[in-house]
Amino acid sequence: MDIEIGSNHLRNTNGTFVVQDQDLITVERHADNGGLLLSIDLYNPAGTRIARLERNQWTSNEHDRFEIRASPESVTLVDHTLKAPVFSVHAQADDNVRVSHAKFYLPGGTVSEVTADGWHVGNKLELKNADVDLQGGAIEIQ
Numbered sequence: 001m002d003i004e005i006g007s008n009h010l011r012n013t014n015g016t017f018v019v020q021d022q023d024l025i026t027v028e029r030h031a032d033n034g035g036l037l038l039s040i041d042l043y044n045p046a047g048t049r050i051a052r053l054e055r056n057q058w059t060s061n062e063h064d065r066f067e068i069r070a071s072p073e074s075v076t077l078v079d080h081t082l083k084a085p086v087f088s089v090h091a092q093a094d095d096n097v098r099v100s101h102a103k104f105y106l107p108g109g110t111v112s113e114v115t116a117d118g119w120h121v122g123n124k125l126e127l128k129n130a131d132v133d134l135q136g137g138a139i140e141i142q
Helices: none
Strands: 003-005 008-011 016-019 022-029 036-043 049-054 057-061 066-071 074-079 084-091 097-105 111-114 119-121 125-127 131-133 139-141
Touching: 022 084, 036 066, 036 074, 036 084, 036 097, 049 066, 057 066
Parallel strands: 003 097, 008 131, 016 139
Antiparallel strands: 003 008, 016 022, 022 036, 036 049, 049 057, 066 074, 074 084, 084 097, 097 111, 111 119, 119 125
């Protein structure tokens, strides 16, 4: 799967974002209808997990803080507390997807943010206009 994230093109991924050796986000296409499925762990600024979405279904969602808006072509998570989108992914041609917007916390409390210009993770990672072939592997967030 190719993933466009901000201004970056990450080619030939398995659709999984990994942080600290754990799967944090998985984007996949439904085998039957090709619809988007999102799995994600959501954390607060203290780095405590407060919600878990598995294949577009909540397994936990503290105080119903987050809402999922899903169609076969897109999945968007909205934070009711901050009144803002957390993660938004859209289907593209073939097996490709585009993460158009994201702003969420990682384990440990580091913020990850995707804008049209690029992808920023805390003060450590900034990707702009990258074009990388991951050879079927995961996207590692450091």
